[in-house]
Amino acid sequence: MKLLVVEDQPSLLDAVGIYLKRHGFVVDGALNLELARSYLRTSGYDGILLDMALPDGNGLDFLKELRKGGLKIPVIVMTARDQISDRIQGLEAGADDYVVKPFDLNEVLARFNAVLRRYQGAATPLVNVGVFEIDKSGQRLLRNGLEIVLTGKEWALVERLTRQQHAIVPKEDLEQALFSIDSDILSNSLEVHVSRIRKKIGKQHIQTVRGLGYRFIGDAVDEN
């Protein structure tokens, strides 16, 4: 899962970014709207955490602009304004939810997961994909009720691959979900993470489709 966090307070941006990365998200942080626009032009995101008051413009106007341009990803607005009218304005501008500063980062995470699930059409946090169960809010992969321990990046890959069972996910999409803009992408780093996941869940569950990408097969027959 790749998120864009737009916040002009560097310390808050830094803390939110680190916290979300530790919980399996790939995070790009933008200190202003100009940077946010350029990130959105060059990379795809699964969600945006957007501050309302930014030095080069109003977050709500930016959100309206994005929605008008056809953006269909979850957006949560962060606001220091606690007035009901501000929140209603945020929702009317196209926000899916809002958090009032100061907030618990746990709460931000819970709200993001809830909104993401809503977008992916899963009302409950547990999704069955073949022999696996995906716990999106807990960011856990389970088989027969037992958790398969994954790192943040491994979880990000599994989450992206399991959104549509048997669908081929292009390599570029996976790389985008896996790496932030400022990280170095080694040519084989995606393959390295896929290989590690295969070792944990069985290589038959992630199929390489040459020249196209990868496919998750939850109901593949185990080899042993």
Add this chain to the structure above:
Amino acid sequence: MKTSIGKQLFVNLVLMLLVLWLGVIFAVAWVIRYETNEVFDSSLQETAQRILPLAVMQLSPDRNEIFLEHSEHDEYLSYQVIGAKGELLIRSGGAPKAAYRVPLAKGFYNINNQVFYVEPSSDKRMFVVIAESPGHRTSTLKDALMYLGLPLIVLIPFTGLVVWWSVRNAQRSITKLGRELSSRNSYDLHPLSTVDLPKELLALGESINSLMLRLKHALESERNFATNSAHELRTPIAAAMAQIDVLKDDLAGEHLRRAQDAKKMLSRLESMTVKLLQLARAEAGVALNLEPVNLVTVANVVFQEYKFNDVHAIRLVSDSKDVYVLGDIDAIGIVVQNLLENAYKYATQDAEIFLKIDAGGTLEIVNDCVAVPVEMLGAIRQRFGRADQSKSGSGIGLAIVDTIVAQCHGKFEIETPCLPNNRGFKAIVRFKKV
């Protein structure tokens, strides 16, 4: 007891008119008396001077008494011709048979309410005494005064009626202005309508409007300051709390406990600051601009804020999707927020919190807890009054609610206990339905 301007004006005007009328009557009486005296005196004098030569010629040398026979008639004037020794020589029909007891010297005499004039002959051997009928002048004056004063019996009540009607009419604008001002609550700073005000009250109305405008601007500045201060304070506190959240993952034992304490204190600082700023906004009249507000929408937005808490389940129940009440959307938001926060803080562990809205515009927030003693109900609505000192809280939440609800023309009530077994706390806010 306060006096009424109208009543005072009415009494003063009527008294003034009465005094004026009486003054005029007395002045006229004085003039009449003066003029009649002059005329009567002159006629007495003229009559005496006319009779005297006739009497001198007519009298025989024996100077016996002569009585002039005349037919009976009303005699306003009678006369006698008296000799130097006081003997009666001639008398008119109405004159007594005895000589008048007046000094025999030229001049006017008023004896027993009867006026006499004595004119002596040049040799002082004869005196003509002309006498008016007794009380003639007084009765003439009385008649004149009576005909002058009689219209007053009708004029005074009629004048009173006209004065009352005029005062009432002139006072109508003042009464209207006073009624408009007294019907407002202390936070209503809308300008007065000066269209129908008379010239004398226009300046007053415009001064009141200008004062209210200045007050409104001052209150708006105060509210904006409180709102912006809350905003400016929250962002650095949010950054500090988020950094502690990140730091906690790297800490353990004593260090972790200290980090958690620091976060708790920051959270308390933020909560206390926000509450004080909310109180400042409430007291500066946050609900000055009353308009229809959908209570369900506001409650739902606040409810969303609490839905991710893992301590209490909160249930929002509403009779209708839209319940419009009179208020200010942000002010009502503060009310719902404070009541829900209160319920959240004092509810028994794991107890459900109910947020109910009925179609009549009443909001109820119910939670299970030990009932608040009756003697504390007044105190908890005051600033810094708390029912349970062991719970952390600012103690001003209900005072904020009280202030805002009053501005919205609503009623805030507390019912405790409200659940079986002598338990529970129910906050009831009756908003004015639109």
